[in-house]
Structures are given as structure tokens and as C-alpha cells.
Amino acid sequence: MADVTLTFPDGNARAYPAGITPAEVAEGISKSLSKKAISATVNGAHWDLQWPIDADASIAINTLQDAGPALELVRHDLAHIMARAVQDLWPNVKVTIGPVIANGWYYDFDRAEPFTPEDLGAIEKKMKEIINLRDPVRTEIWERDRAIAHYEANNEPYKVELIAAIPGSEPLRMYWHGDWQDLCRGPHLQHTGQVPADAFKLMSVAGAYWRGDSNRPMLQRIYGVAFQNRDQLKAHLTMLEEAALRDHRKLGREMDLFHMQEEAPGQIFWHPNGWTIYTELQDYMRRKQRADGYVEVNTPQVVSRVLWEKSGHWDNYQEHMFIVEVDEEHAREKSVNALKPMNCPCHVQVFNQGLKSYRDLPLRMAEFGSCNRYEPSGALHGIMRVRGFTQDDAHIFCTDAQIEAETKKFIEFLAGIYADLGFTDWRIKLSTRPEKRIGTDESWDQTEHALGNACKAAGYAYEISEGEGAFYGPKLEFVLTDAIGRDWQCGTLQVDPNLPERLDATFIGADGAKARPVMLHRAVLGSFERFIGILIESHAGKLPFWLAPRQVVVAAIVSDADDYVHEVVALLKAAGIRAEADTRNEKINYKVREHSVGKVPVILACGGREVEERSVTVRRLGMKQTATQTLEAIVADLAKEARAPDLL
RNA sequence: GCCGGUCUAGCUCAGCUGGUAGAGCGCCUGAUUUGUAAUCAGGAUGUCGGGGGUUCGAGUCCCUCGACCGGCACCA
Numbered sequence: 240m241a242d243v244t245l246t247f248p249d250g251n252a253r254a255y256p257a258g259i260t261p262a263e264v265a266e267g268i269s270k271s272l273s274k275k276a277i278s279a280t281v282n283g284a285h286w287d288l289q290w291p292i293d294a295d296a297s298i299a300i301n302t303l304q305d306a307g308p309a310l311e312l313v314r315h316d317l318a319h320i321m322a323r324a325v326q327d328l329w330p331n332v333k334v335t336i337g338p339v340i341a342n343g344w345y346y347d348f349d350r351a352e353p354f355t356p357e358d359l360g361a362i363e364k365k366m367k368e369i370i371n372l373r374d375p376v377r378t379e380i381w382e383r384d385r386a387i388a389h390y391e392a393n394n395e396p397y398k399v400e401l402i403a404a405i406p407g408s409e410p411l412r413m414y415w416h417g418d419w420q421d422l423c424r425g426p427h428l429q430h431t432g433q434v435p436a437d438a439f440k441l442m443s444v445a446g447a448y449w450r451g452d453s454n455r456p457m458l459q460r461i462y463g464v465a466f467q468n469r470d471q472l473k474a475h476l477t478m479l480e481e482a483a484l485r486d487h488r489k490l491g492r493e494m495d496l497f498h499m500q501e502e503a504p505g506q507i508f509w510h511p512n513g514w515t516i517y518t519e520l521q522d523y524m525r526r527k528q529r530a531d532g533y534v535e536v537n538t539p540q541v542v543s544r545v546l547w548e549k550s551g552h553w554d555n556y557q558e559h560m561f562i563v564e565v566d567e568e569h570a571r572e573k574s575v576n577a578l579k580p581m582n583c584p585c586h587v588q589v590f591n592q593g594l595k596s597y598r599d600l601p602l603r604m605a606e607f608g609s610c611n612r613y614e615p616s617g618a619l620h621g622i623m624r625v626r627g628f629t630q631d632d633a634h635i636f637c638t639d640a641q642i643e644a645e646t647k648k649f650i651e652f653l654a655g656i657y658a659d660l661g662f663t664d665w666r667i668k669l670s671t672r673p674e675k676r677i678g679t680d681e682s683w684d685q686t687e688h689a690l691g692n693a694c695k696a697a698g699y700a701y702e703i704s705e706g707e708g709a710f711y712g713p714k715l716e717f718v719l720t721d722a723i724g725r726d727w728q729c730g731t732l733q734v735d736p737n738l739p740e741r742l743d744a745t746f747i748g749a750d751g752a753k754a755r756p757v758m759l760h761r762a763v764l765g766s767f768e769r770f771i772g773i774l775i776e777s778h779a780g781k782l783p784f785w786l787a788p789r790q791v792v793v794a795a796i797v798s799d800a801d802d803y804v805h806e807v808v809a810l811l812k813a814a815g816i817r818a819e820a821d822t823r824n825e826k827i828n829y830k831v832r833e834h835s836v837g838k839v840p841v842i843l844a845c846g847g848r849e850v851e852e853r854s855v856t857v858r859r860l861g862m863k864q865t866a867t868q869t870l871e872a873i874v875a876d877l878a879k880e881a882r883a884p885d886l887l
Numbered sequence: 888g889c890c891g892g893u894c895u896a897g898c899u900c901a902g903c904u905g906g907u908a909g910a911g912c913g914c915c916u917g918a919u920u921u922g923u924a925a926u927c928a929g930g931a932u933g934u935c936g937g938g939g940g941u942u943c944g945a946g947u948c949c950c951u952c953g954a955c956c957g958g959c960a961c962c963a
Contacts, residue, residue, distance in 0.1 A: 444890090444957090445957060559962085612962090616888070617959080618962070619954095711963090728962080735963095796921065796923090824919080828921085
């Protein structure tokens with residue numbers, strides 16, 4: 240048999256008989272390595288210790304100490320161990336798939352009865368038993384027919400369907416954990432005992448559609464998290480607890496920002512504190528947009544069905560629209576209208592007034608547009624996914640040739656705003672042509688390239704979201720994450736040649752002929768509601784001074800200071816600062832605690848000494864130490880701090 | 888929309904197998920004049936998410952509707 244040359248990470252190379260497995264290689268190196276080994280990295284690929292190597296390759300033996308392979312394998316093996324535990328406990332449960340995800344894994348089961356929290360405890364216990372068995376993992380490649388016959392015999396229809404979906408060219412690999420078998424592409428650990436039994440936890444059960452298709456059966460998905468050791472697991476759980484404290488729904492209540500109630504699901508009752516954030520942000524955005532060459536418009540909320548039919552929304556988006564039927568007193572016919580779910584058709588109406596020249600393009604038309612969408616009930620989420628919201632929307636009417644430059648300009652605009660608002664950690668996704676689409680492949684090629692190039696030109700990397708574009712054009716999504724790491728699309732830019740066509744938007748070109756503009760739908764924040772939710776979570780409620788709803792509380796230490804406190808508040812207000820007095824009959828400790836919990840950035844305490852000196856003692860949120868400043872100095876300082884970043 | 892869970896005072900939560908609702912914080916009243924994360928004492932909290940049913944009796948059991956939470960699907 241021919242030899243293969245394997246090159247180790249230290250550069251040494253050795254010849255082995257072809258077909259040697261990494262397990263055998265490890266054994267040849269040392270007994271202890273062979274015991275500790277979990278997998279190999281062969282030519283950069285993650286390789287099972289049992290898979291033969293048939294050609295020259297680089298090789299590294301991985302152990303549980305190697306975070307990348309260890310986390311992947313531990314989580315993957317746990318998915319199998321969990322499935323085995325479930326089938327041990329309930330033999331009738333059918334297994335489906337169980338991939339590794341961020342921090343852990345899930346596995347989807349088909350079972351008539353729901354899994355209860357107690358069941359999760361029982362499953363976890365059973366999993367620990369399986370781990371303690373230290374059952375060897377073995378693998379074989381099977382013929383398709385045999386695999387299908389096997390799963391049919393075992394009444395596992397989902398597995399049969401999975402096999403049917405695997406391309407015929409790919410080998411079918413079976414894995415065993417002890418006697419329990421699963422179809423799996425691997426790799427896996429050597430034996431179940433290599434899983435750290437104290438570093439995983441089953442987290443939750445949730446419904447999930449088979450193959451992600453809402454027309455197919457709903458399965459039960461059990462989520463688990465796993466790490467290399469117990470401390471990492473504990474750290475993760477602690478992180479989750481802390482993240483829960485940053486939840487905007489909790490902070491919204493605690494900081495008295497807004498509330499929602501049954502009578503208006505998915506809509507927000509903004510309280511004075513929350514509305515202050517909203518209006519500050521809106522004022523800031525308005526200034527930024529003006530400075531960046533946008534004109535601002537405002538368009539109707541309730542618009543006749545006639546326009547929605549022309550725009551195509553009536554056919555394609557009706558189920559998400561709030562339909563309003565108006566029975567006018569003297570009208571013979573009811574008029575059917577809809578609350579606008581988006582602003583674009585109305586903006587085209589504004590564009591269409593009067594003749595537009597190529598000299599008017601690009602025309603950047605902005606609106607803080609209030610939209611209502613009948614979102615599915617299960618999609619609602621705090622103030623981040625709602626049925627009534629306001630977009631910082633704009634449509635850029637331009638020519639094809641202007642798309643790339645306008646996109647680049649927009650990305651830079653957005654990046655500046657995100658930076659002002661304290662976001663450094665955001666991503667761009669480029670969503671490309673979906674299966675169901677209009678337009679030629681050439682035009683898709685062009686616009687997809689234009690968006691990608693604009694990202695590059697602006698200096699930002701992007702991920703591709705294959706097939707996620709709108710039916711009329713590709714889009715960029717600007718994604719931020721919430722407290723517990725869920726992704727939210729905030730900013731967006733979508734190329735749309737369709738709506739100008741449908742609503743007959745034209746301009747007179749340089750050649751004197753009518754031409755069709757393209758529209759770029761774009762938003763920076765996305766919606767004020769979602770963005771404020773993210774903003775609250777990312778700052779854990781401690782908003783930057785200019786956005787803080789309550790900026791300063793002036794607290795009296797003794798009631799003799801009350802008059803002075805009111806004087807200080809008046810001076811601060813005159814300087815444009817949101818200040819209030821706290822002259823309640825309470826100790827300063829009490830007031831400091833209460834306003835700190837309330838995330839007020841600055842507390843100014845006034846006692847006899849301050850009255851005497853005409854000073855204040857400043858305590859900033861999150862800082863223990865205090866400093867005494869003169870009244871003039873603190874008013875000047877805070878007035879400066881209160882300026883929005885674009886006014887600095 | 889789908890699967891599962893939850894809904895008790897303003898907030899956070901307790902209330903066992905059905906016997907007629909409680910705590911802490913907050914709120915109100917009074918005392919206290921206080922120096923940087925909860926001063927003390929007293930007082931009132933409520934259609935137990937809505938509706939219907941079973942029962943002598945329902946916060947508790949059943950049905951139904953709704954909202955919310957976690958996922959999934961959706962996210963022109």
C-alpha cells in the first residue's frame with residue numbers, strides 16, 4: 240500500500256500507510272495524546288479520528304483544550320446524546336435534526352405530548368448517565384438503500400426524508416453512540432465520556448417547523464448550551480442573567496419610558512421620559528438629514544385602496560395592512576382605505592407632482608413616516624417589533640448610474656450616526672436575488688455589484704444573504720444586536736426599479752426624453768421604536784447625557800436648602816438642561832439610590848455648605864466619588880454636555 | 888399565524904390536593920432635618936387577564952377568548 244506524508248504543526252513530516260486514521264497517528268505519538276484526542280484538523284478540515292487519510296496532508300490532533308474543535312464536537316455530541324436520552328426515555332419519539340448553534344445546540348423531535356420543564360430535568364439526568372457510560376463512538380458509511388430501509392423499519396420518516404435530500408454523490412455516514420444510531424456527517428468524539436458532564440444545560444423547549452416550513456408539521460425543539468468546562472457554563476449563565484437586566488421592556492417600566500396594553504397590541508404609549516428620548520433622537524436625525532442633502536416631506540396616513548392597487552401592495556401585502564372602511568354619511572359607496580404600511584407610494588406621488596429634470600436627481604426625499612403593519616401576533620416583541628411605528632424613511636430618486644455613489648454616501652452617513660449613538664458593533668448584510676423576482680439577470684448583476692462596491696468603497700465588509708433580496712431588487716441590511724445577542728435589522732437600503740415603473744415616475748433626461756428613475760428605499764435607524772429599544776439595551780438604560788430623559792436631579796440634603804435647590808434647577812433649565820428638584824423629606828442616601836436606579840446621569844446634592852458657598856456636590860451615575868463645583872461651573876459644564884453630538 | 892408557557896395590589900412575587908387573598912417595595916399619613924445606593928411608625932391597596940361552565944363553594948378544576956414571554960414561520 241502506498242504511503243502518505245503527514246505534516247505536523249511543528250513542521251515535522253512523517254510517512255504513514257495510506258488509509259491511516261488520526262486515531263492511529265495519535266497513538267503512534269503517545270498514549271496520553273491518544274487518550275486526550277478528540278478530533279484532527281486535516282488540511283484545515285475538521286476530521287474525525289476514525290476517518291482514514293488517503294493523501295498527503297497537514298494534520299493536527301485536537302484535544303478538549305482546543306476551543307474551536309472542542310466546542311463544536313462537545314456540542315455536536317451532546318445533540319446526539321440528548322436525542323439518545325430522549326429516545327431512551329420515550330422510545331416512540333421520532334428524531335429529526337440537531338445542529339450546533341451559537342453557544343450550544345438544539346435537536347428537533349416529533350412527539351405527541353409536549354416536553355415539560357420536568358422532562359428537561361429528566362433528560363439532563365439521562366444524558367449524564369450516558370456520558371458516564373463512556374460509550375465508544377463509531378462510524379460507518381452506508382449504502383442509501385440500506386439506510387432508507389433501516390429508517391423505514393425503525394419508523395423514522397424524517398430521517399428517510401433527510402436521506403432523500405442528500406445528493407447521491409455524497410456518502411451517507413452513520414454514527415453510533417453505544418447502541419444508539421444516527422445519520423450524521425460527523426465528526427464526533429471518541430467516546431461519550433469526553434463530554435464534560437458539568438458544562439452543559441438544557442435551556443428551553445420551543446416549537447419549530449419541520450424543515451423550516453410553516454406548512455409542515457411542528458416539531459418540538461430542545462435547546463441546550465455547552466462549554467469546555469463548568470466555569471465557562473456558569474459565566475454564560477451569569478451573562479444571560481445580566482442581559483435580562485438590560486431588557487428594554489424591563490428598563491422601559493423602571494425608567495417610566497413607555498407602556499403597552501391589551502387594547503392596542505403592538506403599539507406604544509410613550510410616557511414623557513420615553514418621548515423625550517424619541518424627540519431628541521428625531522431632532523438629531525432631522526438636523527443630520529438636512530445637512531446631508533435631504534428634503535423632508537409628510538404624507539397621509541389613510542390612503543385609498545386605489546393607490547395600493549397601483550403600487551401592488553393590495554395584491555402582495557394586504558394581509559399585513561390595517562384596512563379602514565369609511566362609510567361617509569352622504570356617500571353611496573363605502574371607500575376602502577388602508578393605513579399606510581410604508582411611505583414609498585406616497586413619496587412617488589410627491590415626486591410625480593410637476594415635471595422633474597435629470598438636474599433634480601438624485602432627489603433625496605425624507606419623512607418620519609408613521610406606518611402601521613398588521614404583524615403576526617407571534618412576531619411582536621416589546622417595542623422592537625410592533626404594529627405602529629415611525630421610520631426615519633427616505634427615498635432617493637436617482638439614475639442607475641447614481642446608485643453606487645448614493646449608496647456609498649448613505650453608508651457613510653449611517654456609519655457616522657451609529658458612531659454618534661455609541662454603536663461600533665454593527666454588520667452589513669447584502670441580500671441578493673431571490674428565486675421569485677422580476678427584472679433581468681443583467682440588471683441584478685449590476686445592482687448587486689453596485690451595492691457591494693459601495694460597501695467596499697466606504698470601507699465596510701459585508702456578508703451575503705443569499706436569495707434574501709426583495710423581489711424587485713437587492714438590499715443592504717444594517718444589523719445591530721440586542722442584549723441577549725438577537726439580531727435586528729435597523730438600517731436598510733433597497734434598490735427598487737419596480738415602484739417607479741408601477742406608479743409611473745419619470746424625469747426628463749439630458750436628451751430631452753422621458754426616463755424612469757430608480758428608487759433607493761433607505762433608513763438609518765429603521766424605526767424609532769426598534770432603534771430606541773436597541774439603544775436602551777446597549778446602554779443598559781444609561782443613555783448618553785444628551786439623550787437621557789432626566790438629565791439632572793438636584794437633591795436637597797436638608798430642607799433649609801430647598802429654596803437654593805429650586806434656584807439651581809431654574810438655572811439649569813434656563814441653560815436647556817432637563818433638571819428637576821428632589822426636596823422630599825428623605826435622606827440623601829435614599830435619593831441617591833432612587834435616582835441611580837432610575838439611571839439619572841447627574842445628581843447634584845445641596846446641603847448647608849453648598850447653600851453657603853453657592854456650589855453643588857456632583858455625583859455621576861456609576862461613580863462613587865463626588866466633587867463640589869461652583870454653580871456657574873456646573874451649569875456651563877452640563878450645558879456643554881447636553882449638546883447632541885452633531886452640535887459639538 | 889404555529890408550538891409551549893405565563894397572566895394574583897402600581898412593581899416583584901407567595902397562595903399545598905377547591906373553603907372565600909398575602910409579603911416586600913412603592914403609595915398615603917405622621918415623626919425625623921438627614922452628607923452620597925433603602926430612617927422609623929401607622930394606613931389603604933385587588934372585578935385573582937375577560938367571558939362561560941362544573942360545584943354548596945373556584946385564584947385553584949374544565950371550556951373559550953385575549954394579551955404577554957420563549958422559539959418557529961413571517962419581516963414589502
